[in-house]
Amino acid sequence: MPLYYEKKHQVQFYEVDITSQLTLSSLLNLVIAASGEHLEEIGVSSEELISRHLGWVVTQYHMSIKKMPEKGQTIYIKTAAMAYNRYFCYRSYWLYNEDHEELIEINSVWIMLDLNTRKMVPSDPEIMLKTGAEEIRRPQKFPRIKLPKEQLVADKSYFVEYFNIDENEHVSNAHYFDWMISSLPLSFIKSNHIKSLDIKYEHEILYHDSPKSYVHFNQENNRSYHKLANGNLTAAECVIQW
């Protein structure tokens, strides 16, 4: 049985955007902080993993957003590691309002990395046992992210500064959303809502890199397609249903 963890949070003024709604980057920071506390609670702290040269790396998120929380709102963040197979661990997050109505569901795929070799290592059964995640044979299916490559337009270049990097000396992938969303007109951001979002992470972005944000908006299906590229390497691909 998966072990659930829940925490209460009040949305702060610095976690919202111009529309007073929680930003995607703050949303990810909040849920990642909840998983950190959860893992700590069940005795799998990141410090302990680091001492074994191991680290969790997220590869994909699928988000269903009924309603983005707003400034001042009290929300509940719930999380559990739901399932795992030889290489992948599947963790879910739910955000609720005070009336226990679900606002957001996020499903994610994680791998375990050997921090010395930077290579994937198999799921540690002992760790997975502690989380209560169910062992499964096949990978879980996530929506396939398919970008219309020939229609993507290079929109903006960024230069990674001190304030973009975290303790691991790379850009926290929560912030990729800032660079992607900024490629859409402000008037569009103000008057549209995200219904669902899929993002896949590939290569990390380091200090003083110059990532480029590519975008295409398809008016027929109301989807925006995003790619963050770092030179020839793809840092992330994302599809947003508005």
Place this chain on the structure above:
Amino acid sequence: MPLYYEKKHQVQFYEVDITSQLTLSSLLNLVIAASGEHLEEIGVSSEELISRHLGWVVTQYHMSIKKMPEKGQTIYIKTAAMAYNRYFCYRSYWLYNEDHEELIEINSVWIMLDLNTRKMVPSDPEIMLKTGAEEIRRPQKFPRIKLPKEQLVADKSYFVEYFNIDENEHVSNAHYFDWMISSLPLSFIKSNHIKSLDIKYEHEILYHDSPKSYVHFNQENNRSYHKLANGNLTAAECVIQW
């Protein structure tokens, strides 16, 4: 007698920089959130002020930093409006660790703005009475910020994007620190600590502006001097004692 407000906070991984210490921008966000809660508690919410077309605007901070809080650390944030005169209100903030040792003291100067005319209005005695601030005749003295203008070097230009602006459609002045600190080498940031800091805010920065960060480091007194300029207008001037 000033009325004090105190809150507990655990420093999150997304509030720290590469050295695992709280960033200046997160520090300001945390203390401003504490004053918002404080004002709410004593019945002077910003919503009520907005209904009267009034808003608080900070003009200056003086910070003394004994030790920056670190990731995971539990801190206490205390604040009070200490004094006011005809136009200025003086608010202080203190950060403590769990052993009640003071880590940081911040003194700040606030004015009240008529949001329609964008002009300063006199301190409202009724509001000030609620805060318990002491009425004083003369302005309080803050360290004078004097930049070596001829030695300042234009370092970096920024372009204000969606993720830089807040609900008021301007750049939150907490984030000015990010742009200022980024003008110093990463090796310097990693191996030095801020002892004190003075910043004065002048003009706001809006969406799609292109502010420039100017810097000069004086090795003799271990001070860095910073200016953020937006075209011909000075957005902020800052002196940091390292």
